[in-house]
Amino acid sequence: MSHDQATVAEEEYLQIIYWLQEAGLPITGANIARAMQVSAPTVHEMIGRLEGDGYVTRAEDKILSFTSSGREHASQIVRRHRLIERFLTDVFDIPWDQVHEEAERLEHWMSPVVEERMLRAIGDAKTCPHGHPIFEGEREQGVPLADVEQGATVRILRFENEAEDLLHYLKDIGLHPGLKGKLGHADDEEIVIEADDSTHSITRSVAETVSVVANPSPPVRVALPDQLVLGRERYGR
Ligand SMILES: [Zn+2]
Ligand SMILES: [Zn+2]
Incomplete structure (x- = not known):
């Protein structure tokens, strides 16, 4: 499978792995299972697929890390998620407690053209409405x-x-x-x-x-x- 065609499920996992990494947690199957509230065997199977498709590698101690392709995909999907949330809140006036699930659906289907226009539409906003940085490297320590x-x-x-x-x-x-x-x-x-x-x-x-x-x-x-x-x-x- 080409790296450019991650499935929706793979994108969900890449996103979660990115969140865990951002929060400073070790990327293990157990942590992913906890965060996603799914069973260990389900996670295990998906990690195998992510590995096979070249998105993550697994070390001896079972800790995962992104390959450069995995990291790129993950940061893209996370950026889109946060951008969509900001857009839905600021431009469409949807209350900020109702945009997460919408973003979960839309993030997988967004073209670069739409992303570019959305970015323009949100002006100089730098975070999603829940405070997460849209752009990599701008996370303030709390x-x-x-x-x-x-x-x-x-x-x-x-x-x-x-x-x-x-x-x-x-x-x-x-x-x-x-x-x-x-x-x-x-x-x-x-x-x-x-x-x-x-x-x-x-x-x-x-x-x-x-x-x-x-x-x-x-x-x-x-x-x-x-x-x-x-x-x-x-x-x-
Ligand atoms: Zn969200
Ligand atoms: Zn958010």
């Missing part, structure tokens, strides 16, 4: 909101998990990337962000998936794989 101490100032950087049920919840409680505030009350269950003229209460489990810039800042840490990426039912709303 820390999980759940790690921040009371009294610290925070700015919301991005929502690491784009499962739509999670995005609906985040929108409902009034959070969005760019929001600034101070960490108010925090306990085992919930964390309160006090912004200038609003107060937002978020459950601690969801706060694990929200990256912020904080002052003072807790140490940087790598997210857990199952807190990332498209867990559909994990947070039960």
